[in-house]
Amino acid sequence: MIFPRMLPVEQLFERPRVADLPGALREQFDTERVRAAIKPGTRVAVAVGSRGIADLQLIVTCVVRMLRELGAEPFIVPAMGSHGGATAEGQTAILADYGITEAEVGAAIVSSMETVPAGHTANGVPLYFDRHAYEADAIVLVARVKAHTDFKGTVESGLLKMAAIGLGKHQGAIALHSQGFDSFASLIPGAGRILIEKTPIALGVAIIENAYDEVARIEVLPAEDIASREPALLAEAKNLMPRLQLAEIDVLIVDEIGKNISGAGMDPNITGRFAGPVDYPPKAPNVQKIIVRQLTPQSHGNATGIGLADITTKRLVEQIDFHKTYTNCITSTVLTGAKIPLTAPNDREALEIAIRTCNRIDPERVNIVWIQNTLSLQHIYISETYGELLDATEGLRIIGPPQPFSFDGQGWLTRPDLFGGAGSHAESAGKSGQE
Secondary structure (H helix, E strand, C coil): CCCCCEEEEEECCCCCCCCCHHHHHHHHHCCHHHHHCCCCCCEEEEEECCCCCCCHHHHHHHHHHHHHHCCCEEEEEECCCCCHHHCHHHHHHHHHHCCCCHHHHCCCECCCCCEEEEEECCCCCEEEEEHHHHCCCEEEEEEECECCCCCCCCCCECHHHHHHHHCCHHHHHHHHHCCCHHHHHHHHHHHHHHHHHHCCEEEEEEEEECCCCCEEEEEEEEHHHHHHHHHHHHHHHHHHCCCCCCCEEEEEEEEEECCCCCCCCCCHHHHCCCCCCCCCCCCCCEEEEEEEEEECHHHCCCCCCHHHCCEEEHHHHHHCCHHHHHHHHHHHCCCHHHCCCEEECCHHHHHHHHHHCCCCCCHHHCCEEEECCCCCCCEEEEEHHHCHHHHHCCCEEECCCCECCCECCCCCECCCHHHCCCCCHHHHHHHHHHC
């Protein structure tokens, strides 16, 4: 099969950015209400999750430093529900991949799956909470506010969800997910508010990213402001999300999926492939076939979300830790994400199968888009078969001549320069705090 040549393309998005993260955090920690939330001599649990947030190590290091300046003794607790195989060691390893270690951030990592009962929701669902965080004098939540992959509401992924599910550990995540994602629009904010009242949550560090995987806004919120402020932050985050700006795609090639990229491995808000029904039509293309090629190292074998693809490779399947993947999907009650798609022996055959199984197309005129992952969408490849549509689509700029697909002797795609000699998002995320 002859494949079309691919054009390197830059997607252009709005780009607000916090240029001086330490300065921005210091300014907010110096406010009277934030300082009043942290008393000298107190032990403070800093809750950190499993997502690959831009400059996460730098943010956590600054938060730890500023808490010490206020006279507190901070320590880190993983706030990631069942991730890491629902083990303390697995969750510590995830943090270490982001550079969140005692040596790097200046605070001990206290990882445990122990929880304490922390009340019930209005309809009787039990709430659980990390024991070490619960027994601290204060808690600071550090979380990215963004669109969720499985439900839509005024509050989705963010501080309230970290309180309810992240710090609920495996036991708490099971209890809330048992109610189904269709209940989460009301369940998560309700549970989060209760936990703010019943636990020593003192502050929330809310992070919004732009479409370039950079910090666009960072706010430090006293506990009493979190529930009222988070909906506006979510709306801003959704407006800044990247997207694929072509409405119709025959074949979408995704280089890598992983939990550090998205809770669903690859963000359904980008691909349009949701595991369940959503309440609104997403700004996502209509894609006939999705190929996923590899699993990020930082996912530690958790391939949740692979089931949203049509075709994968033998290489990715061999990277899967089925215990971690199944634990995550069983906890969420959504098993679609763990299903293994048709598995090709290499990339060349995966691409041929994808093209042959597209409907109503001329295989020689197939429209292909190739991305690194659903977080890194500034530079992508688009097949020249799109022709004049590329020039007519706002926000797309061709930045080089067309290039043929290149395979090695075993049929594996060689990584194009456009996706960076510095490595994948997974490989570079842990270094971002030192840049």
